[in-house]
Amino acid sequence: MMAHRTESTDAAGFLRLAEDIAREAGDMLLAKRPSMSTASGDIETKSSPTDVVTALDKASEQLIRARIQQARPGDRILGEEEGEAGGDSAVRWIVDPIDGTVNFLYGLPEWAVSIAVEVAGRIVAGVVNVVPRGEVFTAALGAGAHLKTAGLGVETLRCNTGVPLGRALVATGFGYAAGRRAVQGEVVAAVLPRVRDIRRGGSCAVDLCSVAAGRVDAYYERGVNRWDHAAAGLVASEAGARMGGLNGEPAGSGLVLCAAPGLFEELHDLLVPLDPERDA
Structure with a gap:
């Protein structure tokens, strides 16, 4: 349990607190993950039979909320599992306690704890925190993006540039409803x-961080939520x-598109006539 409190309102202060909390939640999940299985009674479904939530998703969010409230009791918190709550502060924490729950459930490494801090929108x-890999991606507005890997130190991140569409490795994801998947x-x-x-x-947050780290060149997906991309989008x-989204819209549930300038426009122009924001 963290003992410190913070009243800092600068990005660096928020980042330190968010990283401490994300690491603690990740440690808890890694310790308790072996007790989970695809047949566990601790699994529920949400929007469809393929949209799952585990008891550990809920436990992770509860831990994160408790730590934020302990350090900054007036702030608002938006979390995937419990919605939005808190005071009238201009500061809102945006939390995905496990992004990539199906991967987490099956023992695949593409899942993460994601925490963003929003000030006045x-x-x-x-x-x-991509827990199974021992990788923590961080970013503060105007201060760059970094990757901290256990035993390897800190790396400054830059996305791949100058990649034409025909040579681009593109990440994407799929929704839960059959019509959307079609x-x-x-x-x-x-x-x-x-x-x-x-x-x-299988994780929007990890995919966006992969763009940042040059592991893929671009990412697009329909139907992701604010908590999926808030932190990783800044990274x-x-x-x-x-x-961004399509046709000058911001990234949102309609579509999230991410790539270096140049490739962004090429992929955008490929996607627009395909009408990827529709559902069957």
Whole structure:
């Protein structure tokens, strides 16, 4: 349990607190993960039979909320599992206690604890703790993006630049509803012949951090939520990538598109006529 409190309102102060909390939640999840299985009675479904939530998703969010409230009791908190609560502060914490729950459940490594801090509507700090890899991605507004890897120190992140669409490795994801998946299948079938290849990792936050780290060149997905991309979107942006939606819209549930300038526009123009924001 953390003993310190903070009243700092600067991005660096928020980032330190968010990182401490994300690491503690990650340690808890890693310790308790072996007790989970796909047959566990601690698993529920949400929007569809394929949209799962575990008891550890809930426990992680409860831990994160408790630590934020302990350090900054007046702040608001938006979390995936419990919604929004808190005071009238201009500061809002945006929390995904496990991004990539299905991966977590199956023992796959593409899952993360994601915590962002928003001040007056603008994300100023973000942490994505990819727990199984021992990787913590961090960013503060105007201060760049970094990767801290256990035993390897700190790396400054820059996304890949100068990559044309035909040589781009593109990450994407799929929703939970059958109708949405049908359309997403059509879209990816049209994108695949025009790019180097497609990757589907199963975590929006990890995919965006992969853009930041140059592990993929671009990412797009329909239907992600604010808590999925708030922290990782800042990491990607601070690493030089462009974040947005279609036709000048901001990144949101309609579509999140992320790539270096130039590739962003090429992928955007490929996606627009495919109408990826529709559902069957």
